Amino acid sequence: MHQGNAAILYVLFFLREADEDCEIAGVKVDKGSSILFLPKSVHRSADYYPNPDVFDPHRFDNNESNTLQDDYWFGFGIGPRACPAVRWAFVAIKIFIANVLIKYDVLPGEDAPGMDEVNARFRGTKVTTDKPMPIRFRKRA
């Protein structure tokens, strides 16, 4: 879920207003200034994640947080103004996926290449592959 959120769902920026004069990473910030924070600058940084541009569904295995607000992952924002619906959203996403899988078999499309024949990469805010990866849904009996 963390990887999917970092890859697909994340909000492009968070907006904050400085309530006092301060300095951030050597930059002087005046009280009242608007500050745009780009989560991508951390989510896709090699300083925090090895191979940050590779979609790796197992990246967070055994390392999922309970707070859903980590030092280096904040798909739902951070601090007191973070998304209050984060747990609701995680449950809703899981229920949606479970419902699809209960009702449908998800199969490779007719001409789909094998997983070892494609490279998956982040492009912009989406995970893409260098070859089309058609899938098909077959309603379960």
Ligand code: HEM
């Ligand atoms: C996958 C679904 C969702 C994602 C990825 C998401 C993400 C976010 C993010 C990134 C913020 C900004 C946090 C910040 O500035 O630090 C936010 C704020 C907020 N979200 Fe969500 N959200 C989701 C679903 C929802 C839902 C379903 C609700 C309501 C039912 C909701 C209600 C809110 C509210 C009220 C805020 C503003 C909180 C504040 O300013 O104090 N979100 N959300």
